[in-house]
Amino acid sequence: MNKNxxxxxVILATxxxxxxxxxxxxxxxxxxxxxxxxxxxxxxxxxxxxDVTCGVINAIIELExxxxxxxxxxxxxxxxxxxxxxxxxxxxxxxxxxxLQMMVGGVVKNMTGESAQRAALGAGSIVMDIIxxxxxxxxxxxxxxxxxxxxxxxxxxxxxxxxTKSHVVELAEVIKTANPNPRLGNNFKIPIxxxxxxxxxxxxxxxxxxxxxxxxxxxxxxxxxxxxLKPSRDKIHDLFMEHVMAQAPGYNKLLTWxxxxxxxxxxxxxxxxxxxxxxxxISVVGVDIGGATTxxxxxxxxxxxxxxxxNYGMSYSICNVLAETGIENISRWVxxxxxxxxxxxxIANKMIRPTTIPQTLEELIIEQSIAREALRLSFIQHKExxxxxxxxxxxRTISDxxxxxxxxxxxxxxxxxxxxVGSGGVLSHAPRRExxxxxxxxxxxxxxxxxxxxDSIFMMPQLGVLSEVHEKAAVEVFNKDCLVxxxxxxxxxxxxxxDDDILEFSFEIKDKEIKGVLKFGEILLVEADYTQVKTKxxxxxxxxxxxxxxxxxxxxxxEVGIMLDGRGRSFDFSVYNKDSVKNWSIQTNExxxx
Amino acid sequence: xxxxxxxxxxxxxxxxxxxxxxxxLAGELHVEKDDLVKSNxxxxxxxxxxNVQMINISNELNIDPNQLVDCMLCKVDQExxxxxxxARSKGLFGFFRSEVKSPMDGILIxxxxxxxxxxxxxxxxxxxxxxxxxxxxxxxxxxxxxxxSAYGVLIQGIIGVxxxxxxxxxxxxxxxxxxxxxxxxxxxxxxxxxxxxELYKKINKLGLKGIICGGIDYESLTKIxxxxxxxxxxxxxxxxxxxVTEGFGNISMSDRTFQLLEKYKNSYCSINxxxxxxxxVMRPEVIINLDFxxxxxxxxxxxxLILVGSKVRIIRxxxxxxxxxxxxxxxxxxxxxxxxMVRAAEVTLEDGTKKIIPRANLEVxxxx
Numbered sequence: 001m002n003k004n005x006x007x008x009x010v011i012l013a014t015x016x017x018x019x020x021x022x023x024x025x026x027x028x029x030x031x032x033x034x035x036x037x038x039x040x041x042x043x044x045x046x047x048x049x050x051d052v053t054c055g056v057i058n059a060i061i062e063l064e065x066x067x068x069x070x071x072x073x074x075x076x077x078x079x080x081x082x083x084x085x086x087x088x089x090x091x092x093x094x095x096x097x098x099x100l101q102m103m104v105g106g107v108v109k110n111m112t113g114e115s116a117q118r119a120a121l122g123a124g125s126i127v128m129d130i131i132x133x134x135x136x137x138x139x140x141x142x143x144x145x146x147x148x149x150x151x152x153x154x155x156x157x158x159x160x161x162x163x164t165k166s167h168v169v170e171l172a173e174v175i176k177t178a179n180p181n182p183r184l185g186n187n188f189k190i191p192i193x194x195x196x197x198x199x200x201x202x203x204x205x206x207x208x209x210x211x212x213x214x215x216x217x218x219x220x221x222x223x224x225x226x227x228x229l230k231p232s233r234d235k236i237h238d239l240f241m242e243h244v245m246a247q248a249p250g251y252n253k254l255l256t257w258x259x260x261x262x263x264x265x266x267x268x269x270x271x272x273x274x275x276x277x278x279x280x281x282i283s284v285v286g287v288d289i290g291g292a293t294t295x296x297x298x299x300x301x302x303x304x305x306x307x308x309x310x311n312y313g314m315s316y317s318i319c320n321v322l323a324e325t326g327i328e329n330i331s332r333w334v335x336x337x338x339x340x341x342x343x344x345x346x347i348a349n350k351m352i353r354p355t356t357i358p359q360t361l362e363e364l365i366i367e368q369s370i371a372r373e374a375l376r377l378s379f380i381q382h383k384e385x386x387x388x389x390x391x392x393x394x395x396r397t398i399s400d401x402x403x404x405x406x407x408x409x410x411x412x413x414x415x416x417x418x419x420x421v422g423s424g425g426v427l428s429h430a431p432r433r434e435x436x437x438x439x440x441x442x443x444x445x446x447x448x449x450x451x452x453x454x455d456s457i458f459m460m461p462q463l464g465v466l467s468e469v470h471e472k473a474a475v476e477v478f479n480k481d482c483l484v485x486x487x488x489x490x491x492x493x494x495x496x497x498x499d500d501d502i503l504e505f506s507f508e509i510k511d512k513e514i515k516g517v518l519k520f521g522e523i524l525l526v527e528a529d530y531t532q533v534k535t536k537x538x539x540x541x542x543x544x545x546x547x548x549x550x551x552x553x554x555x556x557x558x559e560v561g562i563m564l565d566g567r568g569r570s571f572d573f574s575v576y577n578k579d580s581v582k583n584w585s586i587q588t589n590e591x592x593x594x
Numbered sequence: 595x596x597x598x599x600x601x602x603x604x605x606x607x608x609x610x611x612x613x614x615x616x617x618x619l620a621g622e623l624h625v626e627k628d629d630l631v632k633s634n635x636x637x638x639x640x641x642x643x644x645n646v647q648m649i650n651i652s653n654e655l656n657i658d659p660n661q662l663v664d665c666m667l668c669k670v671d672q673e674x675x676x677x678x679x680x681a682r683s684k685g686l687f688g689f690f691r692s693e694v695k696s697p698m699d700g701i702l703i704x705x706x707x708x709x710x711x712x713x714x715x716x717x718x719x720x721x722x723x724x725x726x727x728x729x730x731x732x733x734x735x736x737x738x739x740x741x742x743s744a745y746g747v748l749i750q751g752i753i754g755v756x757x758x759x760x761x762x763x764x765x766x767x768x769x770x771x772x773x774x775x776x777x778x779x780x781x782x783x784x785x786x787x788x789x790x791x792e793l794y795k796k797i798n799k800l801g802l803k804g805i806i807c808g809g810i811d812y813e814s815l816t817k818i819x820x821x822x823x824x825x826x827x828x829x830x831x832x833x834x835x836x837x838v839t840e841g842f843g844n845i846s847m848s849d850r851t852f853q854l855l856e857k858y859k860n861s862y863c864s865i866n867x868x869x870x871x872x873x874x875v876m877r878p879e880v881i882i883n884l885d886f887x888x889x890x891x892x893x894x895x896x897x898x899l900i901l902v903g904s905k906v907r908i909i910r911x912x913x914x915x916x917x918x919x920x921x922x923x924x925x926x927x928x929x930x931x932x933x934x935m936v937r938a939a940e941v942t943l944e945d946g947t948k949k950i951i952p953r954a955n956l957e958v959x960x961x962x
Contacts, residue, residue: 139648139713147643166659169708177646177704177713181619203708292825311824316871319812320824341813346911348812348842351826352753352871356910356955357936363911364932431933592933 005470012087013462014056015265016043016094019291019315019354023059024459025067026477033473035481038457039063042355051250077257092258093461095265100125100240103151107133107158107167115220116157119229123236124264126310133167146178152244155232157220159197168196172207189213191239195220195232260469266295268464270306273297282418289424291315291354294374296382300411305386309378314426315354322347325373333369335582368439371426375443383412414447423455434590437486437560447493447569448546451556452486485530487558494543495568496520501540502566508534523584524564528557605851609748615723616739627734631725633760633864638723638739644716652710654694655683659710672702726758727864728883746884749851754867754878755828756835761803763859777801782865784855788844791817804835804865806880809845829868836867837878845915858882900953910955918943
């Protein structure tokens, strides 16, 4: 990009989602960058339009109407700005048309295979399958799977540098035999990124060099205890632009409009989550729940992980959530009785008409109940995937005798978690922030003291890509307009009987002391703005908070306030009934009273 | 003014229909540009690579992988027969030789001096693509397929299962109508109302080609498929093809759709249950070939815009399935009972009542 950052005063950013294209306008006002307007329109990557720019133009037209700024002329973006016309910078992310779909290969499935998966997921891809020498499938089954899945590209890893070559070469032979056609466009060679044993490069080239578009990068696992994901991730981004985006309908045109390469939406959200963890020096779990997929991100001990639950989403994949969790788990979050057949038909109708929105309160409650389950299931998958490197020989000393951490253990430690950040239509567009708060707490079940935040209007993807171009603008908008601090959730560890005392609390809010007792089975909400609140918690009946029986210190309030969750950790739903669900809802001001 | 596009379904009597008939991999075309083709006519064919089998010769002969080439008795791309000796070790002074026989008929496609393995592929499997509809070859895609253009009735459903089928349209008013149909007839049954699992089973047992219906329960669909449908990507199921025009639940087919199907009862039609709601929307369809009449063609893409006067179907509760005309498009956001602020439309229903509906919950009915 050849633009002077100082001259950039008006920024247009779009995110072409699988369902909706979102456009935001950022302007430099009173010496700071602020979000000023937002527009959206259905994504048009699919028939009958088959041109992503139609949806982009429609979203921008909505922005023009709301802002009074003329941005388009003859379906082109006016740049640079001149008074109230045009913008200085245009950037975009995309997950439309199925996003980036990859297969990865590794010699040992839970070692190099998982490293390759981490690299692909971190770059914003959906991983369709992992082929590995030890995946239990026969040679021809692997060949058939590759032919059938038709990935956009394949990342092949395997072997430490200087180690055995034969297994990774065998995987290359599997790919050569399958000779897969890429998903989009029959007329070009499928991109293969080789990130394995460097000694095997010539052998790999001999097998795949002619028939595929082979790219060689540094080994993803040069030694057993080292994971080197960046070269593979960067190459995936390059190839995503060159091959996948260039083949998707209308993207060639869109690419000529943007001032920075288009990046996959999940990659952009991951950048933002990493920045929150880095800037505040905290552990963060982030989630972006979309129509087709739910992405979960975490940063614990500075280690970033991303998973994509390709089968859990709020529209295209909504029936997968139903199939996976079962109707009982969805209806348990609804306080009224609902006919099961009617409920399944409603959910299925959302799948086939993904852009519809709830018009009645009952429909909204059902949709948010499904969201809880989609989030819960996605987080389970994330915890299983976000683990320490497997296969690493650990040196133990006498002081480690009681520390039984093993290689391959989950990095997600709920007790160490400082913040949960939610994004995605169902969270960002929930009519009440209390609803987003409850969905996140119910699905992630934070333990101890955890801040909860939500993306205000679902713009983290755009800010993610903006942070690569103009970090100052991205940070200012993120802090002032994007991240809504909902409050802090206090969830003591322990279980007991309904109405048992869990803790005595006291908060100093605006020079007033608010005191009370939290009982087992209830949720209490204490209003407190986003300022530090002097807090005292005295635990009862063997409950603990952060491993202790009392807490004295400062916590943050937020737009909703401090939520005291007395439902027990671990949380056992079988203790509760429809009345409990109704009471939680009333206590947290979740829905308008009928 | 910003435009609201909706996922409109086409219910057209006079449509210009174009169908790409593409091979899954490069192959051979059997027609030329401007040829007139029949729906059953093969327009392209290809050979899918056969199943493969890997044999570790290095292990079998107890040799190093780099000795493999010297021990092989056949070359890459050479045909081999089941039982044929394909590799032999040098042995000790010519004695104690080991041999490997081919486990199948096929072609040797790879030898690896790194892994010591060879790969034999079965003979390629031929696949053919027919024209699907009567029409004219409008375009040729070299080695890939053709574009067929035709003219006729085009009805898009909302969800379907099962692949391409062809047959005569037959209106089924009562379940007893099925008793008058011979089994395995080339018939596509039209059911105005709701398809339940019992009715499906009866039609399936009768061996009819397909079913077009108004609604279906998710539960019935689960029974038909044998598993719950997780994402709406269908078409390859081995079931009687079903095209659902309205959605899930006890819903009847819209009058317009039913009237059109009734008008062309006994006509030969092509149907396809394949649905793909993501990544290249594909809706299930019913196509009835008619004589070409350019004057009447209705092919206006912009009709999927919601405008005042547009005929729409409400596609979400509490008015799911009702049909009306857009009578106003208020520019300001409207607050729903959910407290959400949305862009809405005022819809005058067929009984004259007016309802405020989120624009996102409307589907334009593309009819002529």
